[in-house]
Every structure is written in C-alpha cells, then in structure tokens.
Amino acid sequence: MTALLYLLGVVVFAVAILASIGLHELGHMIPAKAFGGKVTQYFIGFGPTVWSKQVGETEYGVKAIPLGGYVKIVGMLPPGAEQLADEADVDEHGNQVLKVRKSNTGMFTQLISDARAAEWELVRPEDTERLFYKMAWWKKVIVMGGGPMVNIAIAFLIFAGVFATYGNPSDPTTELTISEVQGCVIPADENGRTCTEDEIATSPTPAYAAGLQKGDRFVSFNGTEISTWEQLQKLIRANDDGEATIVVERGGEQLTVATRTRVEPRFLQADDKEKTAVGFLGVSPETHPTKGGVFYTGGQMGHMTVEVVKSLATLPVKVWGVAKAIVGVEKRDPAGPVSIVGGGRLAGETAAHDEISSRDKVLSLLMLVAGFNFFIGMLNLVPLLPLDGGHIASALWEAVRRGRARLFRRPDPGYVDAAKLLPIAYVVASALLVMGLVLIVADIVVPVHLES
Secondary structure, eight states: OHHHHHHHHHHHHHHHHHHHHHHHHHHHHHHHHHTTOOEEEEEEEEEEEEEEEEETTEEEEEEEEEEEEEEEETTOSOOOGGGSOSSOEEOTTSOEEOOOOOOOOSHHHHHHHHHHHHHHTTOOGGGGGGOGGGSOHHHHHHHHHHHHHHHHHHHHHHHHHHHHHTOEEEEEEEEEEEEEEOSBOOOGGGTTOOOOHHHHHHSBOHHHHHTOOTTOEEEEETTEEOOOHHHHHHHHHHTTTOEEEEEEEETTEEEEEEEEOEEEEEOSSTTOSSOEEEEEOOEEEEEEEEOOOHHHHHHHHHHHHHHHHHHHHTHHHHHHHHHHHHTTSSOOOTTSOOOHHHHHHHHHHHHHOTTSOHHHHHHHHHHHHHHHHHHHHHHHTSSSTTSHHHHHHHHHHHHHHHHHHHHTTOOOOOOOOGGGGHHHHHHHHHHHHHHHHHHHHHHHHSOOOTTO
16 A cells, blocks of 8 residues: 555656646747747657657657657747858749858857757748747747746645645744643753653753643743743743743633743754753744735745745755765755655655645645746746746847847847857756756665655
8 A cells, every 4th residue: 555655646746747847838839829939849758759749830749758848949049140141042932041051160169050050940931930039029038938937837826725725834833832841851962852751750841840731821921921932932041040930821711830940052043053051941832834825925935936046056066965975975965956756756755654644645745746846947047048047038138239229229239149158058958967867866876755
C-alpha cells in the first residue's frame, strides 16, 4: 500500500508539472496567434517525437523527455545585414525573397549566422507580415510574458485556494492558549527531546511548578493585560528570574498563579547563531495556519518574490554545494534547490507518509506544485536569453530606442537584433543545463527527504 501511495504521489506531481508546462506554452501560443503570428509547432517535452498531429499550420505533439516544452513562432530573429544579398531574388509571383549567405568568419559570428539561416528556412514569402520580430514591442512582451505569467497565475490560484480554506502553514497565527507545558528545563541545543522523570522532579520549569495546564489562556502577566503572544514573550524574557503573577482563563473562569521565572540561554530567532540569557517560563502556544483571501495571497506572493529573487541570485553557489554533496565533501542542504525529480520524490514521500492525514497530503502536494510553478515562472522572467525574460528585455529596449528616436526626431533605429545576444544565450543555456543535470543526479544519489 505504501509503495502504491508513493507511486501515486509521483504520478500526480508529474502530471501536474506536465500540465503546467503545457499551459505555459499555451501562454505563448495563444497571444502569438491572436496577434497574427505564425506558430508551426507546439510540443511538450524534448528529444524524439512520441506523438504528433498537424492541425492547420501548427503541429501539436509530445516528445520523449518530459523536462520542458516549446512553441515555434516563425521569425523570432530578424535578418542581419550580412545575410541580405546584394540583389534580392524574386519568385514567380514577383515577391522578393531573402537570400542567406553561408560564408562567415569567427565562431560567434558563425553561430549567429547559422541560427539566422535555420530561422529563415521556415519563412515563406506569404509570412512576411506575420514574423515575430515585426510585431509591436508590446505584443512581443505579451507573447513572451504569457508563458511565465501562466505559471505565476497557476501558483496564485493554488495558493489563494489553500490560504482561503486551510490557511498558510508558513505564516502561523499564534494564540494565547497553551498547547504544551514543558515538564523540565531542556538546554536550547537539545530542544525537542522528552524530559525524564528525574529531570521533572529535580528541574521543573516555572510553568510546570506553578500548575499551568494545556488549554489555559493567558489573561495577564504581572498586572499587564496580554493581547498577543509576542507581547507575553517579551514580558517573560524581560522578567529575568523575578516573581511572576500570572492570570489565566481555564474552563471559563480566571485563575491566578504565582511562580518565578528563571534565566536560561536561548536562541531568540530561528537563525540565531548565539544564545541570549533571558527569562524563561516553559510553555508553548497554540498555532494555526493564517487564513486570507486574494489580497492576503498577493501580499504573501510579494514576500515569496523577494525570496525567490534572492534564491536565483545565489543559485549557482547553491548548486555548487549540491555538487559537493554528490561526491561526499559536505552534507546536502535540506532547504537547498531540487529538480523535478526531487520534487517527485518529495511528492511520493508525502503521499506515502503514515503520520500525515489525507487532507494534509493533498494540501502538501498542492503547495509543492504551486511552489514549482512560481519558481519556474520567476526563473523564466530573468532578463537573459534564452529565457523568456531575455526576449521581453529585448522588446522593452526596442520600445525605449524607438521612443527616444521619436522624441528627438531621429531616424527609426529599427528592430532590436536579438541574434546578437545568442552567444550569451548559449552560455546561459549551458549553465542551466549543467545545473539541472547536477540537481537531477543529486536527487537520485543524495536526495532531500521529507523528514529532513
């Protein structure tokens, strides 16, 4: 049964990601066709073709390696000056046809020339006014931005649904009600372990000694009325080892207890490296995921955006750390990046986990799919070719150039030649490929587990 649940989790995640890829590509194809562009291919996956069908001028299909997808929009690259013949050919209908020169010197020059040649092999005379590079800049932005925005929209819809019904597990609301009274004082470095009977007898926490119980709700501390857990925490920490008069609500009635807080070295924040000596009582609060609607979801995704941008900036360094984990130089960071393979393993472990309820399994899988979609969307908005953001940046730069030319009454500078950025695109694509392979290997050899 566990193996079947694991397989089910992997399959559900894989199908969800493939659906996301398909929708991403639709985000490019639909506006491209709406603006009159010619789309010759729509494929999910890479490598050998598994299945395809021609519908009108577009071939739809699936390829063998399900690690992405693409749509082929004719005329992405404009013709370069070096490509144009001194005299244009004319076909039988009197239309001019571009001729492509094959002789070029220099590695990058040859790469650019080859890319243009491959691009223009698909261009027919009747396609002249349907070429992508001839679209208005804002149309290019919509076409290229449509894909990543679909991923972000998928993430938003999932997050919004989860936050509105279940709540945000990453943003818990802390109540004044006690969820646990610690029996003994456990050093901060050993937090989480269970107290022994001897420890409870010889070193009880002030809360345990005072008789506080699970379910008690704090009303006041040393005469100060309590409204938030953060306020209570500050009062306790500032109390050192002084006397404490605490009023709690229990069973609908208020009860006053007296105790003395004690000084203990604690980590005040989750990422603190050093402990601070503060007043200590020995209770934990009840928490539950914060619920919110559309505006709450938007705010949370704003915070996520900041974190994803930081993650993208440090991605090469983190992947290098993963590479060292593969060869055993260091342990893998459980909070580090994972590939789609790693996501599938996490989905499988979530589905097969005995201690997670069915509802929480569904919610965890939804959050995993939403997280991957959000990251994929943000990654594709990075303004570097061959990512969608590189084409968006080129279109925006074209708008700036032409707008400035009109403002100062200068000649139209023409279309931005994205082909000149192809050397950068090859470097970026190679880097992404290497990082992807490293993460896939790591997710097989030294995977991140759910319990990590």
